[in-house]
Amino acid sequence: MKMRAVVEGVGHYLPERVVPNSHFESFLDTSDEWIKSRSGIERRHFAAEDQTTSDLAVFAAKMALENAGFSADDIDGILVATSTPDLTFPSVATMVQYELGMTSGFGFDVQAVCAGFIYALANANALIVSGQARRLLVIGAETFSRIMDWTDRSTCVLFGDGAGAIVLGAQEGTGGPEDRGILSTDLNSDGRYRDMLYVDGGVSSSGTSGKLRMQGNPLFRQAVEKLTSTAEAALQKAGLNDKDVDWIVPHQANIRIIQGTARKMGIPMDHVIVTVQDHGNTSAASIPLALSVGVNEGKIKRGDLLVSEAIGGGLAWGAVVLRW
Numbered sequence: 001m002k003m004r005a006v007v008e009g010v011g012h013y014l015p016e017r018v019v020p021n022s023h024f025e026s027f028l029d030t031s032d033e034w035i036k037s038r039s040g041i042e043r044r045h046f047a048a049e050d051q052t053t054s055d056l057a058v059f060a061a062k063m064a065l066e067n068a069g070f071s072a073d074d075i076d077g078i079l080v081a082t083s084t085p086d087l088t089f090p091s092v093a094t095m096v097q098y099e100l101g102m103t104s105g106f107g108f109d110v111q112a113v114c115a116g117f118i119y120a121l122a123n124a125n126a127l128i129v130s131g132q133a134r135r136l137l138v139i140g141a142e143t144f145s146r147i148m149d150w151t152d153r154s155t156c157v158l159f160g161d162g163a164g165a166i167v168l169g170a171q172e173g174t175g176g177p178e179d180r181g182i183l184s185t186d187l188n189s190d191g192r193y194r195d196m197l198y199v200d201g202g203v204s205s206s207g208t209s210g211k212l213r214m215q216g217n218p219l220f221r222q223a224v225e226k227l228t229s230t231a232e233a234a235l236q237k238a239g240l241n242d243k244d245v246d247w248i249v250p251h252q253a254n255i256r257i258i259q260g261t262a263r264k265m266g267i268p269m270d271h272v273i274v275t276v277q278d279h280g281n282t283s284a285a286s287i288p289l290a291l292s293v294g295v296n297e298g299k300i301k302r303g304d305l306l307v308s309e310a311i312g313g314g315l316a317w318g319a320v321v322l323r324w
């Protein structure tokens with residue numbers, strides 16, 4: 001028998017304010033047509049001025065707990081994947097812990113930009129299979145609207161705010177690929193590409209929070225290749241291949257990256273969960289948001305085999321194979 005980290009509940013939260021592409025036409029040399037055709041994005045949500053990343057995370061966490069049928073007392077720890085924390089410290093995870101009324105257990109943040117949720121899942125999985133925790137909340141939450149340069153049309157039209165969360169619990173499995181839960185993970189980073197996507201401020205450099213800078217085109221070319229290879233590597237580690245996949249639940253940065261990766265893997269687009277048109281790129285929140293939407297739309301069902309992959313600043317990238 002082998003201990004598995006099984007998904008017991010899922011939830012998400014999107015801020016009320018929906019911003020269509022036409023919003024940007026009033027102050028930038030851009031168009032709905034350009035944004036839609038180059039990225040697949042039609043709209044995104046922006047947090048209200050007084051809403052922080054932890055506020056979004058708490059809503060998603062409460063929905064995931066309700067969906068799982070547990071209370072905060074049943075949780076051993078909280079992992080929050082984010083690159084846009086409320087404060088430099090303490091972690092968003094401890095703020096969520098406070099808001100949920102938890103006075104025991106642990107919380108910490110994971111920072112791997114758009115790949116953050118994959119990294120958080122891999123860490124949560126390791127804590128569970130090694131017996132250090134029995135039930136964890138794993139959250140991806142971001143307010144990327146706060147690090148946009150509103151004069152840079154090549155970046156500010158692409159990102160949005162949101163949060164998604166899952167409850168992961170320990171369950172015994174056979175150790176084979178038919179088990180429910182996380183079956184394999186694959187993590188990678190390569191700091192040689194650190195200038196391709198970064199924020200030009202920080203505590204120990206400028207003392208500011210900075211704005212996002214991206215070389216979109218070279219990143220695009222790296223993305224399809226690295227996302228395909230990490231997804232294939234994770235499937236291989238699980239003893240599975242592309243044909244076994246029911247759903248790709250990818251990071252939602254650009255529909256053309258999502259399509260290119262699916263094509264390379266030989267998986268048709270009706271087996272891919274796509275939310276980029278409605279959410280934009282919500283960085284670490286995009287995969288748990290897509291999981292929650294996929295479940296709510298009745299697409300992802302118990303027993304389905306999922307592969308999730310993401311790439312972001314670092315570059316950092318990775319994949320998780322899990323049976324829902």
Ligand code: ACO
Pocket residue numbers: 029030031034035038039113114115153154155157197215216217218219220223253254257281283311312313
């Ligand atoms: N409106 C109109 N024109 C624009 C806009 C805009 N909003 N933005 C850029 N352009 C122009 C450019 O200036 C350029 O003009 P030029 O040819 O006169 O120089 C032209 O459009 C083409 O620009 P490209 O950058 O070559 O366009 P591309 O087809 O590569 O699409 C995009 C750009 C959407 C950014 C794409 O490259 C992409 O999605 N890259 C990957 C992003 C990604 O993977 N992110 C994931 C990680 S995110 C994270 O970790 C936080």
